[in-house]
Amino acid sequence: MSNKLDSFSLSSGMEACLSLERELNKLLVRFEGIKDIGHNLLDTAISDIKTLQDDLGNVPEDQFLSSEQVERVKSVMMKVKSSLAKFGGEHRELHSALSKYGKLIDRNFVADYAATSRPNIFNHPDKVGLINKIICQHYHRQGMHDVAEALAEETDVQYEFTEKESFGELNHILDCLRNKDLEPALVWATAHSQALDNINSSLEFKLHRLKYIELLSKGTNYQADAITYARNHFRKFVKQHEKDIQVLMGMLLYIPNGINTSPYSCLVSEELWLDTYELFTREACQLMGITVHSPLAICLNAGCSAIPALLNIKQVMMQRQVGPMWNGKDELPIEIDLGPDSRYHSMFACPILRQQSTKGNPPMRLVCGHVISRDALSKLCNGNKMxxxxxxxxxxxxxARFVIF
Ligand SMILES: [Zn+2]
Structure with a gap:
């Protein structure tokens, strides 16, 4: 699952957290300090009162206190009073530091995100249904099928039963691949051999290649096994992977001295496993008809990346009093680049009006081959000519012709 957050949102968020942590540590040291002072003051006061109690306890009931004893009572009372006053002072100081910390939290974190969101977008029951569906899907992806099913039941989410099975199977195969157990992946790839061929996939070959290399790495005792494996499994890939198979055969020469120190050492690296793991995820998802990354995680990460920029622009827009951030348009007020991973389809921005094309204002190809938006085209018209x-x-x-990407 991709958990990449934009570096900007991470760094500004992290900075705020670190500076708050520093202040918190200072506050905790003060807490410890006042605890010690408090204990000392109270212990002394209690022991003074106890000693006084013991002294006065010896005085018979019908006898007045001597002036010396009265003085002692007064002195102990003064001392206890001043101790309590001192403790009270320390406590007040701590309290003011604590309330400053609260303000520091308010300053470092934004509490009001209302301006950056458009709640009316989720008003329609269809949209709510979609959200519930991607949340269910996300739980299935994480292997939390019981939670997903409970949510689906409560929210009336309708989805194909095969989804649960697909995610379960996919997760199991990927777990095994991570632990370098190729079997479940090979069984799956063999079962879907035809479908993989149809999408021109090299997944099945790459899984067999890993298995073969695994045998080679075990040393001379497994040489015969490796050759048998190659004979049984590489034949059908000769056309598509002739060069690769030649390389794999060349590796046989280096078994006695170890592949690790041979010119083929790159083929026993961890990278090959990672590549195959990623290829499996991508192509299995494609065949199963599911997205490689969870739509919920994608939305959340995109939101985390966009929010700092949107909050900044909100500030500027408020200062210049240019009205609300969303003018009923289906477009962000600024362009936010989420990186190549988050690009799903081509889009067209009119070079004249500098606006992204929409259904109402689509891109138009002129006779000369240049493309501009329809609004720009009508602005440039002069009668029947332009x-x-x-x-x-x-x-x-x-x-001019209407262009569809
Ligand atoms: Zn032109």
Whole structure:
């Protein structure tokens, strides 16, 4: 599961956490200090009172206290009073430091995210249904099938039963691959051999290659096994992977001295396992008809990356009084790059109006081949003629063609 957060949101969030932690540690030291002082003051006061009690206890009831004893009572009372006053003072100071810490938390973290979200987006029951569905899917991916099923029942989520099985099977195979157990992956790939062929996949070959290399790495005792394995499994891949198979055969020469020190050492590296693991995830997901990453995790990570930028722009927009951040448009007020992993489809930004194309304002290809948005096209029209702003070829706007990406 991808948990990549944008470095910006991470670093600014981390900085805030670290500075708060530093302040918290200072506060904790003060807490410890006041605890010690408090204990000392109370212990002394209690022992003073006890000694006084013992002294006065010896005085018979019908006898007045001597002036010396009265003085002692007064002195102990004064001392206890001043101790309590001192303790009270320390406590007040601590309390003010504690309330400053609360303000520090408010300053370092934003509490109001209302401006960055559009709650009305989730008003429609269909949308709520979609959210519940991706949450269920996410639980299935994590192997928490009972939670997913309970949620599906409570929220009436309808999804195919095979999803649960697919995720269960996928998770099991990937767990085994992580522990370098190739068997379940090989069984799956063999069962789906035809489908993998149809998408021009090299997964099955790469799994067999790992198995073969595993045998080779065991030394001369397994040489015959490796050769038999190659004979049984590589034949059908000769056309597509001739060069790779030649390389694999070359490895046989180096068994006695160890593959690790041979020119083929890169084939026994951890990287090959990682590559195959990733390939399996991608292609198995494609065949099972599920996304490689959980849609819920993708949305959450995209949101985490976008929020700091949106909060900054909110500040600027409020200062300049340019109205609410969302003007009913289906578009963010600024462009936020989430990186190549989060790009799913092509989009077109009009070079004239500098706006992303929409259904209402699609990209249009001019006769000369330049593409601009429909709004820009109608602005450039002069009667039944227009000049391309780039070449500048004169043409009729009616000849422009609608472009679909
Ligand atoms: Zn042109």
């Amino acid at each position: 000049k391309c702003p780039y070449c500048p070829m004169e043409q009729s706007p009616g000849d």
